[in-house]
Amino acid sequence: MNFTKVVTVVLMLFVSVFTFAQGGKKLDKIIKRDYQIIECTIAKISDKEVEYSLPGETLLISLDVAQIAKIDFASGRSQTFDVSANASTSNAVALDNSGPISVAAMKPNTIAVLPVPYVNSGSMESSEEMAKFAQSDLYNKLLDKSANLFPLTVQDLRVTNSLLHKAGIDYKNVDETPIEDLQKILGVDNIIAAKVSYTISEGSTASTYNSGNAKVSDNNKKVKTSDISTTSASTQTYYNYMVYFDMYKNGTKIYSQSRKPFLNIKDSWIDSISYLLKRSPIYVKR
Template structure:
């Protein structure tokens, strides 16, 4: 009888241990690139997909490996997925991503890029001034369309729309190769400018005195009634450097740097006009 009880207790302990192990079964962990963690059981892997099922389910779910950063298997082994390889369809090839696919090439067409407008003291870039400068250069080319024949200017909305789809703006335009920009925009000519500046101020004070003087009848002394007014004036000075480049079929055909003679707020506009008129695309007629 005693042996039977001991055997029963042992079997009970084995059953409890087995249940505990089954209830706490270790799961695989998929860590996605958006930092979501999926606890699951992986059943199949290939170069393109990973198939898994969630706890308590038999449904097989397929996940593209481009969305996976790492897998921690229940065995303790980890597998990391190459970020560069997964992102290459987006960044390494313009033509492989439909968002930034090649635009139809328009020969003898020039596009005006966004113009970075940067304060050199704090490296802050102004989006509003960048758009203003781009519009100013675009309008100058339109006004002188007869002087740049046979070139035509691509509509600014078209240029900015294509750049926006490709994730390019005034902040990263300088980091994008010209050959990629030409394919994205579908043009064989590009004008790229940049405005860099520093500021200083100068303050002056002007004092103006007014009043009158009279002699008192009683004591014959001179009495005055003076009024003094001081006016402060602060003048801002802008020190610009304008960088101006032109490209044709990915080759730089013109590159100049100019500092305006005057230190006024809009002096950079004069430098843009000066450089444009001396560029190789401009012909006096």
């Protein structure tokens, strides 16, 4: 009997030590959109904010739900926060790891074309003029083939660029912006993100032109000529392109291809854009 009591006491001590080692009470976890994790005790949740206290404290702290991605409760239950669903107007604001972004009203089955970075991979210089030209070219190709994109509609290019400008995004940093944020900013569920990378090389060619009369001797053994030779040289510029073409739907990449144009001429990248678009999953032959 005494032995049983001893075992019971030992077990209770073991549980106490284990609980202490685990930090006592199990805590809730707030996972923010900037990936920060807050271990705390949730006191209250409303449509606009969450109130919580830190371990060992009674002071309540408020946190805007727009900053929260998910809460894992101590009970094992989880709650995910969808900022776009909570947005009541087209100008609702969410927060990500880089600061506030405007959230446009979502337009289902709409595709937007991002500015197309046009980068010299040798010097890493980019061209704003070519980035806009490439974006316009791709946009016009989508409009021309709108019947093949049904049920998708193409968002007006002015609307796309205006929303990006308000969010501080252009051809220089569009590659650095998460696609999920771009979809919220533009209010579309489909996005095309292309990029043109190139290097320029030069080659010289020489050609010789001969003109004159040949004189043959009577014994047919010696040949006398009075030829005139003209040699000309020319320099040829070669454009070595690589076109990258990505397509997203609801934040997921559904198509990703790259292509090197067959020809090395100045505008050969345009042919690659057309080739990749026609083989994308949104293009349906009719």
